[in-house]
Amino acid sequence: MRASVLSDWLAQRLDRGNGQPIYRQLHRLLQQAILSRELPAGSKVPSSRLLAQELGIGRNTVTQVYEQLVLEGYVSSATGRGTFVAESAPDEIVGAPEAEAPAAPLESLPPPLQGNRALSTRGARLIAGAGVSKRQWGAFMPGVPDVTKFPARVWSRLHNKYWRRLRPDLLTYAPGGGLALLRHALADYLRTSRSVRCTPEQIIITTGIHQSVDLAVRLLSDPGDLIWTEDPCYWGVRSVLHVSGLQSRPIAVDEEGINPSVDDLAQPPKLMLVTPSHQYPLGMVMSLARRRMLLEYARQNQCWIIEDDYDSEYRYGSRPLASLQGLDTSGQVIYVGSFGKTLFPGLRIGYLVVPEALAESFATASAELYREGQLLQQAMLAEFIAEGHFTSHIRKMRTLYGQRRQTLLDAAARRYGDALPAVGGDAGLHLVMQLPEGSDDRAVAAAALERNIVVRPLSGYYAQPSLAPSGLLIGYACVPDEEIAPAFNTLADAIDATLVQFA
Amino acid sequence: MRASVLSDWLAQRLDRGNGQPIYRQLHRLLQQAILSRELPAGSKVPSSRLLAQELGIGRNTVTQVYEQLVLEGYVSSATGRGTFVAESAPDEIVGAPEAEAPAAPLESLPPPLQGNRALSTRGARLIAGAGVSKRQWGAFMPGVPDVTKFPARVWSRLHNKYWRRLRPDLLTYAPGGGLALLRHALADYLRTSRSVRCTPEQIIITTGIHQSVDLAVRLLSDPGDLIWTEDPCYWGVRSVLHVSGLQSRPIAVDEEGINPSVDDLAQPPKLMLVTPSHQYPLGMVMSLARRRMLLEYARQNQCWIIEDDYDSEYRYGSRPLASLQGLDTSGQVIYVGSFGKTLFPGLRIGYLVVPEALAESFATASAELYREGQLLQQAMLAEFIAEGHFTSHIRKMRTLYGQRRQTLLDAAARRYGDALPAVGGDAGLHLVMQLPEGSDDRAVAAAALERNIVVRPLSGYYAQPSLAPSGLLIGYACVPDEEIAPAFNTLADAIDATLVQFA
Incomplete structure (x- = not known):
């Protein structure tokens, strides 16, 4: 027609x-x-x-x-x-x-x-617009930690301890906000490791980032409200925002993080969603100047900032960075994190840290909207943290992932030299390999999948994929050391075949 | 001090x-x-x-x-x-x-x-409008099963089996719809026990009724769309509908279930939410004539019917009733259930059964919106069902709850004779005790709470509490046999004190 x-x-x-x-x-x-x-x-x-x-x-x-x-x-x-x-x-x-x-x-x-x-x-x-992948495991699935290293024996011991003598209060519905024991343990951890300033009451236990964002969006915005998202950003959160009726405005990022233009600044949003510690998926860290600017802008314009701190425990070569929440003096930051990357994704435990004045409303709403449970698992996790297993597991994994990252970088250098540079690998569980300008990263990803390698095309994380830079998200965390180089070579075959074909 | x-x-x-x-x-x-x-x-x-x-x-x-x-x-x-x-x-x-x-x-x-x-x-x-209660356990909390009777040893054995040899695919994110093993086990169970007609692919695993309704509402309706809810109905679902932007129209119920008036019928809704097996909270069963009428009306007017089958496993004195879904020949019923009442609420596993044509969209959307996990727990549950523990646990609990119900009815009869009749106790985990017309059931509930007894005022389940009948939801399932009569007497003291005081 x-x-x-x-x-x-x-x-x-x-x-x-x-x-x-x-x-x-x-x-x-x-x-x-x-x-x-x-x-x-x-x-x-x-x-x-x-x-x-x-x-x-x-x-x-x-x-x-x-x-x-x-x-x-x-x-x-x-x-x-x-x-x-x-x-x-x-x-x-x-x-x-x-x-x-x-x-x-x-x-x-x-x-x-x-x-x-x-x-x-x-x-x-x-x-x-669904971005979810049918594969959730294997080389080079981004964002998936190595769950096989999880201390299963410790976990089983805790499980058996709690199931030996049934406590009815742990098997029924959760009070709003989750188990007090876990909220206490988390408050300690976040204070010391992430410079988050909070009391246990400000912590709301959720099933993960998706539910955390859903809850914040529903309590703090109405359909049609404007939200700033970084461009590029995580597809999953974009979907959650859209079904809640928000209008998202993609804001460009530069090497200092989110970088609103004069036009952007002229229309203050109700909410903004940022990844200051490790921009997703590009990996840069938001500069202190940019952080101060955002906080001041949010204060003046009464916007809420959702800080998604999804994987900043894993920083290679430097100490983990302080959170944006810790700099906030006017109670405008909602801090969001999860145990999905530090322990295992299937656990489905995440959390929000909300300003004190909102704590009670968030707790009530979480019970009202989601009718949460899983308190026994929360008790196990609280004890897991209190006994020191959590921090020692993170330390162990940081070393392991750092090695895998290096193995991957070495394999890439051997094959391509400096031709296809990698960015964003200083932290987290993946890096981004840049492809030549104008090349079709979706075709490369499809060709890789035919060879049983999962990578995600960078352009898909942008609001306008057709105008986006070309690249691949390569997750190295869940790939055993000895498989990294061979898998990369298979991926490289797919890259070479596609880029020639499409050149 | x-x-x-x-x-x-x-x-x-x-x-x-x-x-x-x-x-x-x-x-x-x-x-x-x-x-x-x-x-x-x-x-x-x-x-x-x-x-x-x-x-x-x-x-x-x-x-x-x-x-x-x-x-x-x-x-x-x-x-x-x-x-x-x-x-x-x-x-x-x-x-x-x-x-x-x-x-x-x-x-x-x-x-x-x-x-x-x-x-x-x-x-x-x-x-x-939040209806959630701060107490989730003890006499006479409605809707809470006796979790202390859950076969903990079987569950621990299954847990240890799955954690002995870690399977990465069970610890990462879930594929859309949940674990195939559990979907198969559930399809068998629902076919034989609830007359639900479905293939495993039509089953979508969720975290419970709230998430099931949220998913259906977001996929099948837009903000401003009309939904019929029963009046009275469950407060939690009402909250989920409202935050999704639906306009709910409360439809009166009679002894045959939901009973739309001519005015109601003149404005076909996009969705309707019904509890045919056991009206919540009043307890009547939807008649076959009413079921046929609803299905035919929905077919002619292209409405979706959400059938919430929350506790119909527990029927005393008669066999469990067939589902509405089983009568549906045009694929318009979304069947919703959960393991919260049959096993324990904290488990957070529920399910939807959707028409075949929607199965793929629902599976995708569940992964996209909620990023589910908990596959290991789903595997344990699938095996728990396959080994027969699920049906034998239900049988055992049905006998136990039947006895507790009788003990409660006896205690009520001893104290009040026929003065305060109980309704809706033929099934489920609670009954409704009617209070004299015009009495303040919220005051009674508050007086009971002062005596450490939790009951919920019936009027709060109605769209217009001030015009609603007065009564109390009394949950007997989680109260040990020997505590039922004494707890009822304490409740009766609260009733007597309040009704005299307010007379």
Whole structure:
């Protein structure tokens, strides 16, 4: 379908009598036309004035639908030039393990309430933009620690201790905020290791970063509110924000971290979500000047800052950095962390540190919204920390991951010299290998997956993948030492094959 | 500090000018005084009348703070004798690593963006309407099974088996939908025991009813969409719906279950949430005619039905009833269940059964939104089911709870004859005792709590508590047999005292 016949096509399908608002119908139809490629990438859509006229509907309705589609990444608009179908629609999932099924042509739409078309607008958008990988283990899965080194015997001993004599209070629902014992142990740890200033009451136990962000967003923002996210950022959090109705504004990062422009600063957000200790996924550390600027801006404009401190325990060559929360004197930082990277992801224990004045509301809301439990596991973890196993495990893993990182860097240097530099490897569980400008990192990742190697294309972490730098996230933490060099060579074969092919 | 100088100490610290409500300040100060042992355990605190006078504040404020502290376990009150500092304050956890850091003095409280005023509209509404109870165990907490009867030795054996040889795939993030092994075991169980028609792929493992409903609502509805809820219904689900932006329309129930009026039927909702097997909290069973009507209405109007089958394993005197899902021929029912009532609430494993066409979207969205884990626990549970422990535990508990229910009914009959009839006790873990029309069930519940008995006022489950029938939810499942009659008599004292007082 050419864009010029779009209004006829739409006119045939809009149905004033079916009870669905025209706004909603138009939005869905345009999404369908774009996803099915009936409206090809790059094609220009009619101006809102023209389309409104031809369909006999309000221009405001069309404008709003276009704005929504821009936000969702289906179209982009260039001032003075018009609105164009995006080069890659948001359903083209980055790093999807298998070739995506082509969208069904419009004629073959299934009967009602079937398939993805029965999803809500937010549901369809979530599925279309889903970044989750089907693989969660093996070379070079980013963000996954080596769970085989977890001290299983200590953990089993604690388990048996707590199950030997059942304590009903540990097997029922959790009080708001989680087990006091764990909150105490965490407060101690965060004070000494992460320079976080808090009392145990300010700590809210969650199931991880996703739930922590969900809780903060629901308590502190309303649908339509603006949130700053770093560009690039973690796909999972982006999805959580979107289903909560937030409008996220991607803010560029430079070597000092998030770097809002004058335009950005002119529109203060309700919330901002930053990774000061180790920008995700690029790995730079936010400078002190930038930290002070952010805190002062947030104070003046009454924004909340969510500090995601997801893996800063692992710093190679320098001491772990102090948290942004520790610099905050006006109670505007929500600090978010988890045990997923330090112990094992499947544990599903994370935490928020909230300003004192919010502590009670967060505790109540966590019980009300999630009806938490898992107190026995929280008791085991508290004891695990109190007995010193937590810090000694981190120390041990830091050494191990540091070695693996070096092994990976050596393998890369042997194969490529300085041609494909790695960045962001000073901390955490992955590094980013830069690919030549203009190369297709998604194709490289797909070729690697064919060779049973998981890497994630860097461009997928950006708000506009088509304009993003090309690179690969390579996770080394969960790869046994002796497999790193061979696996890298397999990856390099995929890189070479793809870059030649696509050159 | 002796209790007699408490009012001076408080007077010096209460600060009307600092923007913090007096209620909150007084609450914190008393907590601090108790935690720091300034007010020793066992000491008597001034009466609310006296303290209010000496501080020059409202007596209601003091009463409310005292009630809050009773709820939290800081003080206890004995009718006619006064209010006393508890022997062990709630922070004194066995094995707590160190004494708690004293809360920051009130003077140093930071400026703006503080307190509930900083919550978003949806956040403030959530907190204001929160129904979650601070107590989760003891007579007569509704909805809590007897976790002390859980076969701990079997569970520990399974735990040790899985931790003896670490399987990395069980310790990392979960694939969308949960562990295949558990989904298979559940499909078998649900087919045979609950007449649910499904393949393992249609089962999505979640952390419980809250997450199941959250997922369904986000994938299938948009903010502003209409959802039918039963009136009365479970408070927790109501909160989940509200933060997701749904408009809920409370639909009256009669003895056949949900009973939409002509007006209701004229506005088809996007979703409806029903408890056909055991209306929550009233306990009636939805009739077959009503089930057929609902399914046909949903088919014609393209609505989704969420069937919450939360505790129907426990039916006394008749066989468990077939699910609504099993009658659905057009794929419109989302079936929701959990192991919280059958095993123990703290386990946090629940599930959805979704129509085939939605299975993949739900699996993807669960991984994307919640980043699930806990696979090792899921493997243990799958084996627990496969080895027959699950069904035999249910059988054993059904007999036990049936006896406890009878003991409770006998105690009620001895005290009240037919004056306060009980309803809804044919199934589940609680029954509803009706109170005389116009009586204040919240006052009764508060009076019971002063006597250390937890019951929940029926009116709070209705959309309009002030117009609702008066009654008490009495949970008998987690109360040892020999404690039921004495605890009921204590409850009855509270009922009698309150109903006389308010007559």
